[in-house]
Amino acid sequence: METSPATDSTPPASPRNFVDEPYAYHHELELSIESLTQLGLGLGRDKGWVVMVPFALPGERVLARIFRNRANYSEADLVEVLEASPDRVDPRCPLFETCGGCQYQHLTYGRQLEWKREQVAGVFQRIAKIDEPPVLPTFPSPEQFGYRSKLTPHWNKPKPGEAVRDIGFLRFGQRNRLVDVPECVIATEAINVALPEAREQVKEGILFGKKKKPKGGTLLLRHVLEGVVSNPEALVSERVGNLTFQFRAGDFFQNNPFILPGFVEHAADEASGDGIDYLVDTYCGVGLFALSLAGRFTQVRGVEISTSAVQWAGNNALLNRIYNCEFLVGTAADIFAEIDFPPNATTVLIDPPRKGCDPDFIQQLKTFGPARLVYVSCDPSTQARDVEMLKDVYRVEKIQPFDLFPQTRHIESIATLTRI
Numbered sequence: 001m002e003t004s005p006a007t008d009s010t011p012p013a014s015p016r017n018f019v020d021e022p023y024a025y026h027h028e029l030e031l032s033i034e035s036l037t038q039l040g041l042g043l044g045r046d047k048g049w050v051v052m053v054p055f056a057l058p059g060e061r062v063l064a065r066i067f068r069n070r071a072n073y074s075e076a077d078l079v080e081v082l083e084a085s086p087d088r089v090d091p092r093c094p095l096f097e098t099c100g101g102c103q104y105q106h107l108t109y110g111r112q113l114e115w116k117r118e119q120v121a122g123v124f125q126r127i128a129k130i131d132e133p134p135v136l137p138t139f140p141s142p143e144q145f146g147y148r149s150k151l152t153p154h155w156n157k158p159k160p161g162e163a164v165r166d167i168g169f170l171r172f173g174q175r176n177r178l179v180d181v182p183e184c185v186i187a188t189e190a191i192n193v194a195l196p197e198a199r200e201q202v203k204e205g206i207l208f209g210k211k212k213k214p215k216g217g218t219l220l221l222r223h224v225l226e227g228v229v230s231n232p233e234a235l236v237s238e239r240v241g242n243l244t245f246q247f248r249a250g251d252f253f254q255n256n257p258f259i260l261p262g263f264v265e266h267a268a269d270e271a272s273g274d275g276i277d278y279l280v281d282t283y284c285g286v287g288l289f290a291l292s293l294a295g296r297f298t299q300v301r302g303v304e305i306s307t308s309a310v311q312w313a314g315n316n317a318l319l320n321r322i323y324n325c326e327f328l329v330g331t332a333a334d335i336f337a338e339i340d341f342p343p344n345a346t347t348v349l350i351d352p353p354r355k356g357c358d359p360d361f362i363q364q365l366k367t368f369g370p371a372r373l374v375y376v377s378c379d380p381s382t383q384a385r386d387v388e389m390l391k392d393v394y395r396v397e398k399i400q401p402f403d404l405f406p407q408t409r410h411i412e413s414i415a416t417l418t419r420i
Contacts (some may be wrong), residue, residue, distance in 0.1 A: 002039060022049055022074055023066040030082065033060045036115050036124070038105030038381070040409035042078075053078050054172065055097055056106060057085040057287040058115075070246040070329045087111040092145060094367065095341050100172040100179075102403035102407045113138040115401060116411045120380045120401045127384035130396060134257060136403040138411075139266070141308040147406065148187045149238075150255035155202060157216040164203045167219065186407055191221045194228040223248045228252045240264060240292060247286045247312050254288070256404045263402055263412070264292045269349040270398075271374045272296035278341035280348045280370070282361075284327065289349055289376070294322050301339055303330040310311070335361065336368045347372040355384030369393070373417040380413050395420050 010029035031044030033056045042056030044064070054066045061083035064076035069348070076150035081088070091097075091105035096163060104112045116137045124133035141147055155167045168181030182190050182199065198219055199411055222229045224236040225244075232250025239245075240260045247253055254260055265287055271279055277298040281290040284302030294300050302325060304310045313327040328338050351359065357365075357380065363372070373394055379399040380401075387396060394417040401413040 007304075019213065019348040025066065027066045028079060029066070029076075030065060031056075031062055031076075032065050033058050033062060033269065036119070038119050038409060051076050051113060055106060055316075056081070057088055059085040060088070077135055095179060095181060096308060097183060098172060098179050099168065100170045101181075101184070102126065103409045105407045109140070109144050113156045115141055116401050116403060118411050120399060120411060123384045123397075124275065124387070124399065126326045127381060128391070130387075130391075133384040133399060134396060135399045135401065136402050139207075139259070139405045141256060143256075145185050145261075146188055146189070147235055147256045147258050148184070149257050150253075151184055151191050151221045153221075154220045155194075155216060155219070159167040161337075164205075167199050167202055179187045187221075188223045189332040190223045190228050194221055194230075198230055203230065206319075224249070233312075233381075240288065243291055243316075245286055245288060245291075245316050246319060249310075251312075252285060254404065255319065259402065259404055263404070263414075264404075266400055267349065267374055267376060268296055270400075271349055271372065273372070275345055276347050276372060278346040279337075280339055280341065280346060281351075282335060283351045283353070284313055284350060285309050285351070287316045287325070287327065290325055290327070290353060291320060291322050293349070295326050298324065299341070301341070302327040303335055303339075305330060305335075306327075312341050333363070334362055339368070343410045344371050346370040347374060349374045351376040352382075354379045354382065359387045359389065362386060366390065366393050370394055370420065371419050375417065376412070376416040377415070378410070378412050380411055383413060383415060387417070390417060393420060394418065 007049050017178045020047045028048055031051055033042040033044045035058050037043055038093060043051040043055060044051050051064060052073060052075050053062060055078050056062045060079055061075040063080040064083055065079050066076045068075040068076050087108045088106055089108055093105060096102060096105045098230060117135055121133050121135040124130050153166045153167050166178040166180040168179050171177045171179045184418055202219055220230050220232050222236060224238050226236055229236050229249045233244060234249045236249045237244055237246050237250055279293055279300045281302040284290050284304050287302055292298050302313050307329050308336060310329050311325045317325045397416045397418055399413055399415045404412045
């Protein structure tokens with residue numbers, strides 16, 4: 001669920017009574033930064049009016065230059081840090097503040113974790129309407145740089161007679177312009193070793209060994225057991241704990257392998273328990289959670305609306321010799337139709353896409369009525385929205401944020417709910 005930056009942190013006070021616009025274009029003002037929004041922007045106030053300043057940190061006094069006024073806040077560029085936060089550090093990447101991929105390289109890792117916890121707590125207070133949400137300290141990534149096992153730089157179609165120029169990511173604050181990224185400090189070392197040759201092939205119009213006319217596209221570099229793979233259709237393997245998962249290189253699979261064992265172990269601990277013999281893994285994908293948790297349960301059913309994902313999950317069960325899992329293609333209209341587990345002995349694990357669950361799925365879930373829910377989310381805002389719809393039937397026991405993406409604003413979280 002996308003919200004304006006002003007609603008991603010402390011709500012603004014009543015706006016001042018301006019005749020026209022709050023500030024003239026390029027008006028400069030000094031601000032004290034109070035907090036960070038979920039978009040990673042510094043939030044300050046001028047006589048109650050909210051001003052968003054990228055790359056400014058809480059506790060800092062900054063000089064900002066207004067470039068846009070919106071209905072209830074203004075946006076500004078950071079001109080100068082007048083009083084720096086003790087949490088400010090030098091970013092490792094020379095493209096930081098130009099490339100839009102990272103938001104927190106200038107912030108100590110400990111404070112990144114603390115702010116992410118506060119932001120999860122904030123959205124559950126505002127959206128789920130839980131006064132004191134039980135949010136645990138953010139689970140850190142074992143690697144703070146060099147952790148991404150998948151990189152997807154983009155390039156735009158060149159003008160006639162010209163070669164491809166920039167291969168990288170969107171410039172900060174711009175929707176269409178790219179910044180050239182010859183190296184990415186949050187990607188694995190193997191990806192950075194393979195990146196120069198892959199970039200050169202794009203510039204020469206060579207993809208998968210074939211010469212093609214230059215046009216816009218996306219380059220895939222996936223670091224897996226087979227090495228760094230660029231063909232999205234290639235069969236690849238990833239290992240999590242004692243299990244091996246196979247999937248197509250272009251398919252979804254979590255791309256911080258260093259934190260995945262702890263991520264999966266937490267889900268297993270929360271899903272299992274006395275009297276819980278069955279697991280239903282909705283949105284099961286290629287079987288990461290279903291197969292990783294299978295040893296804790298008598299029977300496991302994975303449900304997916306994607307036929308190909310169900311096939312991969314079944315293949316991965318055979319590959320790992322796990323025989324108490326069954327994977328089903330479920331329809332959105334009746335996803336629990338073939339689940340005959342007793343609800344009072346069942347946990348349902350939910351791992352939906354960023355948009356969260358639709359109301360129909362929430363209603364089906366409440367009708368099925370499992371004893372426990374484990375909700376895995378890549379967007380705490382939509383997670384909190386869905387939890388608010390479940391509150392009449394389920395109690396939130398704990399919320400565990402995970403830092404799968406250090407140096408960025410992104411947060412994963414796992415919420416544990418028990419039936420009232």
